[in-house]
Amino acid sequence: SLTDLANVLRHHLGREDLLDLAFEQLHELAEKLQDYFECKDMQAAYSVELGPRFIMLRLSPINVAKQCQQLFDAKTRWIFTSATLQVNRSLGHFATELGLSSAKQIILDSPFDYPNQAVFCVPRHLGKVGQSQHTVKQLVDVCVQAINAAQGRTFILFTSHQMLEQVASALQGKVAYPLLVQGQASKQSLLNKFRQLGNAVLLGTSSFWEGVDVRGKLLSCVIIDKLPFVSPDDALYKARAANAERQGLDPFSHISLPQAVISLKQGVGRLIRDEKDRGVLILCDNRIVNRAYGQAFINSLPPMQRTRDLDLALQFLKQIP
Structure with missing residues (x-):
């Protein structure tokens, strides 16, 4: 139904900015739903989350490190900072999850008393x-x-x-x-x-x-x-x-x-x-x-x-x- 609606809106592109935005959002949503329901990615987990007033369909990679490696290269410098990354006084869990085996790490104590x-x-x-x-x-x-x-x-x-x-x-x-x-x-x-x-x-x-x-x-x-x-x-x-x-x-x-x-x-x-x-x-x-x-x-x-x-x-x- 979303695909059909997007096809209807396609014939009216350029007439109104909000209509163009609606088309882009519908097209993107329809593609995501198709990826979810086809379940073709064997390296992803598919789940349904039921909230009090919503239903969320989630497609999540099992191993994030593989996707991150496509972003990291020798020419780019990355800095990750957070107040919650260290576990048991170590940043190893976060680094391993992202495949950052050789990253420099430092833990700084809070300025709060x-x-x-x-x-x-x-x-x-x-x-x-x-x-x-x-x-x-x-x-x-x-x-x-x-x-x-x-x-x-x-x-x-x-x-x-x-x-x-x-x-x-x-x-x-x-x-x-x-x-x-x-x-x-x-x-x-x-x-x-x-x-x-x-x-x-x-x-x-x-x-x-x-x-x-x-x-x-x-x-x-x-x-x-x-x-x-x-x-x-x-x-x-x-x-x-x-x-x-x-x-x-x-x-x-x-x-x-x-x-x-x-x-x-x-x-x-x-x-x-x-x-x-x-x-x-x-x-x-x-x-x-x-x-x-x-x-x-x-x-x-x-x-x-x-x-x-x-x-x-x-x-x-x-x-x-």
């Missing part, structure tokens, strides 16, 4: 992560205490839409601060409203883990429901895991863990945005403490003051004006 500006809390009393009613109740209880201590001014970041919806529903009537929930409006509209209100609570999933800059007293607390491991049923992960196994590599340590570390760092990065910010990060997932791989997360995070006592974290929040 994290030990004095921020507190990182993993509440001691939390049980096993999951989707059970008990888990939701525990998470909601932590959220209510933190929101009240911070007088709103809180981001609650989730790894799934299901948990977001359960917690959003449970928080209704339990806090006296405005609740802004992903899906109620566009991302930018929610962020603008968060800034305007000054005492709001924003609940969001992956799109709010990165590219969000709220500075100063407007944001004092970030709560993350659990470590952001990719689902083992994710089509792209399954394809890359199979590719890793063929090379004799462990998919968890070479793919799942580094990706989760980088994702967590992106979420954590919402809290401290400049030299004057102060705040509390609460991670409601004991695995970072009681699993061996948890040290990789801790080594990759900023050197915040750490505690397992929620009351100490709440006290720090209350002291932020």
